[in-house]
Amino acid sequence: MSYRRAPHRQALLSELSDTVPSMTVEAGAELVEFDGQLSLMIAPVATHDPAAHVVDVDGEHGEVFTRPWVVDLILDLVGYTDDRDLAALVAVEPACGTGAFLGPLVRRLSASCRLRGRPVTDAADALRACDLLPGNVQRSRELVVRILTDDGWPLGDVEALASMWVQVADYLLQPMRVGAADVVVGNPPYVRLEDVPDARMRAYRHACSTMTGRSDLYVGFFERALMSLKRGGQVGFICADRWMRNQYGRYLRALVAGHFSLDLAIAMHDVDAFEEQVSAYPAITVISRGPQQSAVVADTTAVFGTDDASDLARYVRSGNAATLTAETYEASRLPHWFDGDESWPTGSPARLAMIKYLADNFPPLEDVATRTRVGIGVATGADGVFITKDTTVAEPERLLPLSMVADIASGRVQWSGYYLVNPWDDGGLVRLADYPRLYGYFEDNAVALRKRNVAERQPDRWYRTIDRIIPGLKDAPKLLIPDMRMTMHPVLDEGRTYPHHNLYFVTSRGWDLKVLGGLLLSRVATAFVEAYCVKMRGGTLRFQAQYLRRIRVPRPTEMSTHDAAALADAFERRDVDTATAIALRLYQLDTLPE
Numbered sequence: 001m002s003y004r005r006a007p008h009r010q011a012l013l014s015e016l017s018d019t020v021p022s023m024t025v026e027a028g029a030e031l032v033e034f035d036g037q038l039s040l041m042i043a044p045v046a047t048h049d050p051a052a053h054v055v056d057v058d059g060e061h062g063e064v065f066t067r068p069w070v071v072d073l074i075l076d077l078v079g080y081t082d083d084r085d086l087a088a089l090v091a092v093e094p095a096c097g098t099g100a101f102l103g104p105l106v107r108r109l110s111a112s113c114r115l116r117g118r119p120v121t122d123a124a125d126a127l128r129a130c131d132l133l134p135g136n137v138q139r140s141r142e143l144v145v146r147i148l149t150d151d152g153w154p155l156g157d158v159e160a161l162a163s164m165w166v167q168v169a170d171y172l173l174q175p176m177r178v179g180a181a182d183v184v185v186g187n188p189p190y191v192r193l194e195d196v197p198d199a200r201m202r203a204y205r206h207a208c209s210t211m212t213g214r215s216d217l218y219v220g221f222f223e224r225a226l227m228s229l230k231r232g233g234q235v236g237f238i239c240a241d242r243w244m245r246n247q248y249g250r251y252l253r254a255l256v257a258g259h260f261s262l263d264l265a266i267a268m269h270d271v272d273a274f275e276e277q278v279s280a281y282p283a284i285t286v287i288s289r290g291p292q293q294s295a296v297v298a299d300t301t302a303v304f305g306t307d308d309a310s311d312l313a314r315y316v317r318s319g320n321a322a323t324l325t326a327e328t329y330e331a332s333r334l335p336h337w338f339d340g341d342e343s344w345p346t347g348s349p350a351r352l353a354m355i356k357y358l359a360d361n362f363p364p365l366e367d368v369a370t371r372t373r374v375g376i377g378v379a380t381g382a383d384g385v386f387i388t389k390d391t392t393v394a395e396p397e398r399l400l401p402l403s404m405v406a407d408i409a410s411g412r413v414q415w416s417g418y419y420l421v422n423p424w425d426d427g428g429l430v431r432l433a434d435y436p437r438l439y440g441y442f443e444d445n446a447v448a449l450r451k452r453n454v455a456e457r458q459p460d461r462w463y464r465t466i467d468r469i470i471p472g473l474k475d476a477p478k479l480l481i482p483d484m485r486m487t488m489h490p491v492l493d494e495g496r497t498y499p500h501h502n503l504y505f506v507t508s509r510g511w512d513l514k515v516l517g518g519l520l521l522s523r524v525a526t527a528f529v530e531a532y533c534v535k536m537r538g539g540t541l542r543f544q545a546q547y548l549r550r551i552r553v554p555r556p557t558e559m560s561t562h563d564a565a566a567l568a569d570a571f572e573r574r575d576v577d578t579a580t581a582i583a584l585r586l587y588q589l590d591t592l593p594e
């Protein structure tokens with residue numbers, strides 16, 4: 001019998017746990033498909049490497065403790081409140097430290113038992129906490145004992161509960177019960193994977209398939225916490241929110257977008273949320289297991305605090321769809337979260353709500369329906385050789401007029417006379433023997449050309465540019481868009497030049513390019529790029545193809561001739577205000593939120 005590693009481990013695991021709800025999955029156990037059936041393999045040897053379990057107690061383990069009001073907010077947000085029968089739920093604190101979350105969890109659990117007249121021993125299975133460091137576990141157990149004895153429970157029961165509830169363990173490597181937890185709350189450690197000893201790092205990567213690249217430990221905490229949830233269960237973490245946008249968060253984004261519901265993200269970047277100052281870009285994130293529901297996004301100022309936290313929690317519970325703007329925070333409700341593993345957008349809650357609305361209701365700029373395409377100009381690897389004003393270096397048909405960033409600064413193409421010495425024709429790379437002047441020129445510059453990576457990889461094609469020239473692009477009307485500007489700057493080339501590498505281009509069969517140019521000139525189009533791109537210092541934006549493709553546009557067929565003419569006119573006059581006003585109307589928006 002043969003098996004293959006299951007392609008989507010998380011998806012299969014979650015399917016599996018639906019049928020076998022309380023299965024214990026050994027950390028790092030390989031989920032495999034046996035002839036189409038799902039099965040679990042025993043934990044692979046790497047996880048049993050004793051070195052993976054060695055802990056240097058004096059090392060860096062991300063011990064940053066959470067302030068009580070933040071903990072209370074998270075417990076309220078996930079509904080861990082004493083009006084519920086908390087002894088019947090399973091709550092998990094995966095990295096308890098000295099008990100910032102554990103204390104309030106135990107207080108609420110104890111109060112819930114009292115309210116229902118249940119002995120606290122009924123809650124033996126209701127709480128699980130762990131920490132890597134024995135000293136932290138000791139202090140947490142002492143805290144549990146203090147809280148419960150103050151609450152009048154018998155010392156014998158209390159001590160037994162404390163040692164059962166709080167364990168020394170590595171959350172990422174301990175056996176995990178899939179589909180067993182109602183809530184997982186905490187503040188996972190901020191430790192970069194590359195700062196973890198090698199054997200443990202290998203075991204982590206093996207146990208948590210979302211921990212890729214330069215991942216941070218918290219990514220694994222999210223993965224394991226999510227996998228441990230029952231249907232309807234919730235994870236509520238205060239944690240860095242970089243995974244929502246950066247490269248290493250890709251698999252975690254895919255896992256969340258594919259199988260969970262991101263219910264809430266409160267950015268708390270400047271808030272004093274921890275007992276010491278850290279620059280971690282934290283956010284409170286609540287994710288539940290189940291189909292994606294509406295999602296609240298909120299942003300806070302540095303002075304956001306206890307009172308604001310209760311107001312915000314009320315807004316979250318209310319289901320209110322209107323944007324809420326208070327002095328210290330702003331919150332919006334999106335109909336659902338963003339899809340896929342591509343970077344999720346950033347911005348004020350009102351901006352995000354707008355982006356979500358546009359993404360849900362308008363087609364993307366690059367679209368087969370309008371035959372619209374976004375691309376980048378040619379990279380050569382040796383601009384000093386390939387780009388020249390000297391028309392004698394090659395046969396005239398081998399010289400391609402090239403537009404550069406400076407050529408379009410005025411808003412029109414004012415070609416500066418540069419050519420690409422073009423080694424391509426429509427059939428591919430030309431034969432040098434057919435073009436003696438070109439051959440001579442490239443031979444004269446062979447040293448520079450051959451030392452480029454692209455030439456080293458393909459020595460017999462040593463005179464190619466990195467990108468091949470797209471047949472017909474020079475002669476096609478196109479919008480040219482320079483990278484690295486504060487706002488979008490689309491310029492129409494009627495079909496006279498080929499774009500250089502710092503220029504992106506948009507071609508289309510379905511759009512009048514002046515009308516499309518007007519839309520792209522509007523601040524709505526720039527808002528998309530602002531939401532998705534990583535801003536450079538000073539607020540410069542990157543207008544790269546990946547961000548331009550995120551822009552949504554109205555359907556050209558649904559636009560009145562009057563609006564189309566007005567947009568084209570605004571484009572011709574470079575009138576951003578008018579273009580924005582028309583665009584807002586076409587997108588059925590009242591204003592462009594800040």
Ligand SMILES: C[S@@+](CC[C@H](N)C(=O)[O-])C[C@H]1O[C@@H](n2cnc3c(N)ncnc32)[C@H](O)[C@@H]1O
Binds near residue numbers: 094132169172
């Ligand atoms: C950011 S602190 C948070 C502590 C506590 N939850 C709080 O909010 O104050 C993270 C804790 O994780 C613990 N830790 C680090 N790596 C761990 C691991 N692999 N498994 C369990 N705990 C870990 C650290 O010892 C530290 O106490």
